[in-house]
Amino acid sequence: MSDTMTGGCACGRVRFSARIDNDEAYLCHCRMCQRATGSVSIAFKNVKQADVSWTHEPDWYESSPIARRPFCRDCGTSLGFAYPDSENMDLTVAAFDEPARFRPTLHFGIETMYRAWLNTEGLPEHRITDNPRTVERWTKAIGRVPE
Numbered sequence: 467m468s469d470t471m472t473g474g475c476a477c478g479r480v481r482f483s484a485r486i487d488n489d490e491a492y493l494c495h496c497r498m499c500q501r502a503t504g505s506v507s508i509a510f511k512n513v514k515q516a517d518v519s520w521t522h523e524p525d526w527y528e529s530s531p532i533a534r535r536p537f538c539r540d541c542g543t544s545l546g547f548a549y550p551d552s553e554n555m556d557l558t559v560a561a562f563d564e565p566a567r568f569r570p571t572l573h574f575g576i577e578t579m580y581r582a583w584l585n586t587e588g589l590p591e592h593r594i595t596d597n598p599r600t601v602e603r604w605t606k607a608i609g610r611v612p613e
Contacts, residue, residue, distance in 0.1 A: 473562035475543035480524045480536075482545070484557060485517035491559050491568035494547075496575025502529050503544050506580045510547065510556035511568055518555065 474481035495507045502508075524536035524545055536545040548555035559565045573579060594600055595611055604611045 471562055471564065471567070473545075473557065475524075475538035475541050475545060475561065477538060477541035477543075479522055479540050480538040480543070480545065481521040482524075482557070482561075483519050483521075484511075484513050486511070486513065486567075489568050490571045492572045492574055493570055494556075494574045495579040497578045498530055498533070499547070499575065500578065502527075502535055502547075506583045507573075508544070509559035509565075509568070509570065511559055511562070512554055512556050514553055515548065515555045516553065518557065 468485050468487045470483050471486050472481065472483045491509055491511045493507045493509055499508045500506060525539040527535045527537055529535045529547075533547060533549055535547050537543060538545065543561065544558055545561050546555055546557045559568050562568070594604075601611055
């Protein structure tokens with residue numbers, strides 16, 4: 467069963483729709499992804515490049531001699547990863563409008579995996595609304611705390 471899902475960057479300049487055939491996604495821990503995103507890992511959904519349409523073409527960063535990454539030059543959102551010689555590409559799970567649909571099925575690039583960041587169960591948890599200063603900032607800026 468395939469569905470079309472939408473997504474895009476934080477500012478809304480770059481939007482996409484993609485045909486999705488399953489709910490499988492993966493976490494990449496490779497050093498290139500860590501540096502490109504500033505995070506310890508990134509969640510990706512692998513799709514066929516032909517199944518992705520952009521309402522506004524993203525900017526592309528040649529992140530290595532073998533790969534390039536779509537992003538929004540205005541807000542900096544990382545939108546994916548692609549090998550130029552592949553018919554597939556990865557879209558960042560968090561860039562989808564409904565990322566909760568996906569579930570992780572594997573880890574890639576485990577040679578630079580930071581295992582301490584994988585199982586964080588048991589750490590204290592706080593909602594944005596638990597921080598009065600953050601609530602105050604949002605309320606002052608837009609009149610409410612965003613969902």
